Amino acid sequence: MPARLSLISHAPTSATRLSAFPSDEPIEEPSIAKLTTINWQPPRAHHILTAPELRTQQTARALNLTATPANELRDLNYGIWQGRTLADLHAEDSASITQWLTDPTAAPHQGESITALITRVGDWLTTLTGEDTSHTIAITHPAVIRAAILHTLDAPPQSFWRIDIAPLTLTDLRHNGRTWTLRSAAIPLITIGDNSQSILD
Numbered sequence: 001m002p003a004r005l006s007l008i009s010h011a012p013t014s015a016t017r018l019s020a021f022p023s024d025e026p027i028e029e030p031s032i033a034k035l036t037t038i039n040w041q042p043p044r045a046h047h048i049l050t051a052p053e054l055r056t057q058q059t060a061r062a063l064n065l066t067a068t069p070a071n072e073l074r075d076l077n078y079g080i081w082q083g084r085t086l087a088d089l090h091a092e093d094s095a096s097i098t099q100w101l102t103d104p105t106a107a108p109h110q111g112e113s114i115t116a117l118i119t120r121v122g123d124w125l126t127t128l129t130g131e132d133t134s135h136t137i138a139i140t141h142p143a144v145i146r147a148a149i150l151h152t153l154d155a156p157p158q159s160f161w162r163i164d165i166a167p168l169t170l171t172d173l174r175h176n177g178r179t180w181t182l183r184s185a186a187i188p189l190i191t192i193g194d195n196s197q198s199i200l201d
Contacts, residue, residue: 003128003175004135006045007145008189010059011035012167020085021078021109027058031167035062038189046134049073051141059168060139063189067139072124075141079111104157114147114160121147129175145171152180 011031015022050060050067051074060067081089090097096108104114112120121144128136142165149155149163152173165171165186172183 001129002134002177005125005128005148005173005175005180006135006137007148007171007173008059008063008137008139009142009145009165009167009169009171009186010051010053010056010139011062013055015083016167018085019087020083021081021089022053022055022075023082024054027055027062032058032062034190035059035168038063044135045137047136048138049136050139051075051144053141056139056141063139065137065139067137070138072120073138073140073144076114076117076143077112079107079109081109081111101161104160115157117143118147118150118157118160122151125151125173125180129177142166148173149182149185152182 011027011034013022013025013027013031014020015025017028048060048065048067049070050056050065052069052071053075056073057067057069086097093108099106099108104118107113107116125148145165146160146163149171150157150159163185166188168189169186170189171185171187174181174183
């Protein structure tokens with residue numbers, strides 16, 4: 001059956017500002033204030049989901065969306081790198097950082113590899129193409145959205161880092177009963193404003 005998936009990346013956190021690997025930190029107060037400036041009308045959807053982390057659930061509430069947590073939407077597991085900045089890790093162990101950025105199968109952080117993430121997200125996308133799926137909205141993480149785009153385009157995992165998903169952006173996927181297609185990617189919600197409903201329709 002036809003299906004639609006609208007992916008929203010969560011609001012910025014301290015990890016976003018510091019270029020750090022996230023843990024489960026909240027979104028920052030300025031982000032909450034910015035969200036209140038969006039004239040957001042919850043779009044029509046049959047299912048509204050959110051990743052289990054605090055920052056995604058806070059983003060959903062700030063957007064007036066009543067969302068159900070879904071573990072499949074959880075962020076990439078950054079293992080022992082959680083809470084560390086990229087700059088500090090690069091100074092401490094540049095070889096591991098380089099390996100992680102160039103080899104999507106690598107997991108020097110003792111967490112989840114990029115290829116494992118893409119497989120996980122692809123498996124979840126498959127569950128949305130059955131009966132009674134229609135339109136699903138999911139508030140999740142940039143890494144998950146990148147993985148969904150790669151799965152949709154059947155692109156190589158090496159392309160993961162060539163996709164830029166900023167905070168508070170919308171990516172829209174459509175399924176025609178056979179394959180997923182990418183309708184739009186990384187549209188800033190802050191510029192959508194009053195047109196948010198029409199863009200999702």
